[in-house]
Amino acid sequence: MDATLGVRARGITKCFGDVVALDGIDVDVAQGQIHGLVGPNGAGKTTLLGLLLGLAVADEGRLEILGAPVGRALAAPDGVAGFVDGPGLYPSLTARQNLAALAALRDEGQADVDEVLDEVGLTDVAGDRVRGFSLGMRQRLGLAAAVLTGPRLLVLDEPSNGLDPAGKNHVHSVLNRLAAGGTTVVLSSHRMEDLEALCSEVTILATGRVVFSGPLGKLSAENRELDYRLRASDAEAARKLALDTPGIRIVDQTGPRQDTEVLVVRALVPALDELVGRLVRAGVAVRELAPVVSPLEAAFLALTEQQEAGR
């Protein structure tokens, strides 16, 4: 057992009849880390989160949570909170009443309820019945309910679903605060930009197997060519310099939103650095330079394509 890990999974397999939802997966999540689960639909993310929440038991393998082995009982392990398939809330109660009921069960005070409502940005609607809440408001209230239990492992399935930008900021700041205080967070998402903003490590799942697990930096640092959007002060001069720079290829833009002021170049980072140097020396200003898809999304697509090709 490793007490420094929030989650340690070894050889975890979970089947539903003939469907192998998880196929012998290994995952480590350090305590106090925000860890993202990524993968195509049906990859096994929710199944894994369900095992962490004690909603199901693995068929094979060993799962340790917060340093303790998980038994065969269907119950949330001590210190674990969260939700899969949306939070369980009482629709006929108000947001405050939902949390107050939970706080009463745990002998928490009303002050905690108001504080956590404020933290998720629901103070203004605290007196409204949950029945009328949008998906994003429910997600935030579900997070508030989980936070109220003072979890040491927080497990969230698609917590960003339905969130507007303000809601997303609230959720991110709650998760960052919890992690800074030592809470381990494991969450799934299809939104790469959220994962990149929040997570230090990710696990990519495809058809029940781990395709990658580790720091985001390791994914971006891998020797992979990416497509970059380049907007320069002189588009024609930039195009000529790009054509002359070894290791740079110009990619035709497709789709209805072609922008003649923007060049899309495919390159490894050193060739891109060389091109930027040449642009600057030629007096061409670089106004925008960013990957067309993020390194996580590119790695995710490449890894899952590789796996599909190998099947």
Ligand SMILES: Nc1ncnc2c1ncn2[C@@H]1O[C@H](COP(=O)(O)OP(=O)(O)OP(=O)(O)O)[C@@H](O)[C@H]1O
């Ligand atoms: N209760 C269940 N009964 C039968 N099959 C299930 C059950 N739960 C999950 N599965 C199957 O297990 C596989 C993994 O599903 P899971 O929900 O874990 O994937 P996911 O990565 O969360 O997908 P999504 O991104 O669509 O939420 C899928 O093939 C799914 O159909």
